[in-house]
Amino acid sequence: MARVLVIEDEPDLQELLRYNLQKEGHTVTIAGTGSDGLHELRRQPFDLVLLDLMLPDRDGLEVCRIVRGDEAFSSLPIIMVTAKSEESDVVLGLGLGADDYVTKPFRVKELMARIRVRLARHLDETRDAERRRIQVDKLTIDPVRHRVLINEEVIPLTLTEFKLLHFLASHPGVAYGRYDMLDRVGDGDSVVTDRTIDVHVRNLRKKLGEYERLVETVRGVGYRFSEIP
Numbered sequence: 050m051a052r053v054l055v056i057e058d059e060p061d062l063q064e065l066l067r068y069n070l071q072k073e074g075h076t077v078t079i080a081g082t083g084s085d086g087l088h089e090l091r092r093q094p095f096d097l098v099l100l101d102l103m104l105p106d107r108d109g110l111e112v113c114r115i116v117r118g119d120e121a122f123s124s125l126p127i128i129m130v131t132a133k134s135e136e137s138d139v140v141l142g143l144g145l146g147a148d149d150y151v152t153k154p155f156r157v158k159e160l161m162a163r164i165r166v167r168l169a170r171h172l173d174e175t176r177d178a179e180r181r182r183i184q185v186d187k188l189t190i191d192p193v194r195h196r197v198l199i200n201e202e203v204i205p206l207t208l209t210e211f212k213l214l215h216f217l218a219s220h221p222g223v224a225y226g227r228y229d230m231l232d233r234v235g236d237g238d239s240v241v242t243d244r245t246i247d248v249h250v251r252n253l254r255k256k257l258g259e260y261e262r263l264v265e266t267v268r269g270v271g272y273r274f275s276e277i278p
């Protein structure tokens with residue numbers, strides 16, 4: 050059972066989609082314009098968006114771009130609904146981050162099947178992300194999306210900084226030497242040496258602000274993640 054937002058301006062389609070989605074047990078919200086759709090997205094949480102491309106105020110591609118540009122909706126599944134003549138828009142839409150599309154006229158059964166697939170995948174990803182997430186006070190390390198958040202705000206880390214933090218935080222209280230850390234974060238491409246580990250840690254601490262002391266220096270050994278904020 051999911052919360053589905055339908056952004057579609059044709060009344061017949063609105064009703065068809067509402068009827069079939071509700072029959073599957075979903076909660077349906079209808080928005081007749083792109084602006085209304087964006088407004089609804091900011092007002093309440095959704096699990097999936099059905100997005101018509103031809104809307105009266107702004108086109109669906111723009112809506113898609115705005116939604117994907119917002120960190121809060123980065124994993125929200127979007128299925129585009131397009132007319133056959135808009136196939137070049139499909140390519141654009143997928144490029145902008147839509148997950149799937151159907152062309153009008155579509156078979157309701159097929160659309161419902163696609164929605165089921167997307168919702169199942171989204172649920173899996175959300176569960177996986179929650180299970181693997183490391184939370185210390187208001188610091189969140191999300192290895193699925195490769196993100197670190199403080200107070201729900203994304204901290205822009207480099208890949209190496211992220212890997213370092215995630216590695217240490219996965220083994221709280223254990224001290225690691227610089228060479229151990231190198232093994233874990235070196236990607237084989239860029240040259241990471243034991244001394245550059247120190248530089249990465251210094252930059253990482255700076256970005257962590259009030260949580261910098263979570264990454265402790267252990268004299269004569271290396272670094273350790275402290276669980277006490």
Ligand code: CA
Nearest residue numbers: 058101103104
């Ligand atoms: Ca339309």
